[in-house]
Amino acid sequence: MANYISDETIDYVAILAKLELSAQEKEQAKKDMAGMLDYIDRLNELDTSGVEPMSHVFPVQNVFREDVVTGGDESEAILSNAPASKERMFKVPRTVE
Numbered sequence: 001m002a003n004y005i006s007d008e009t010i011d012y013v014a015i016l017a018k019l020e021l022s023a024q025e026k027e028q029a030k031k032d033m034a035g036m037l038d039y040i041d042r043l044n045e046l047d048t049s050g051v052e053p054m055s056h057v058f059p060v061q062n063v064f065r066e067d068v069v070t071g072g073d074e075s076e077a078i079l080s081n082a083p084a085s086k087e088r089m090f091k092v093p094r095t096v097e
Contacts, residue, residue, distance in 0.1 A: 003037035005030045 010026050010033070021029060075088055084091035
């Protein structure tokens with residue numbers, strides 16, 4: 001393992017993640033984090049000069065549709081179910097004095 005994770009780093013990450021780790025869990029976390037960093041180092045060694053960057057594994061494209069109003073104005077029908085309304089709005093009891 002070329003990457004060394006200090007106890008301070010583990011404590012800091014635990015604080016950020018709002019975790020309480022025992023001494024055994026801290027040691028396991030140090031090993032896991034070092035393993036992840038080693039794997040990233042291995043990935044950085046790969047020659048990706050001929051590989052085109054991508055944002056998704058599959059060729060996914062956004063499908064857009066026309067923005068057309070289909071429902072129309074149904075405010076009167078909606079307000080007909082309200083116990084009270086005023087000026088095309090729901091009227092509710094006052095909550096702030």
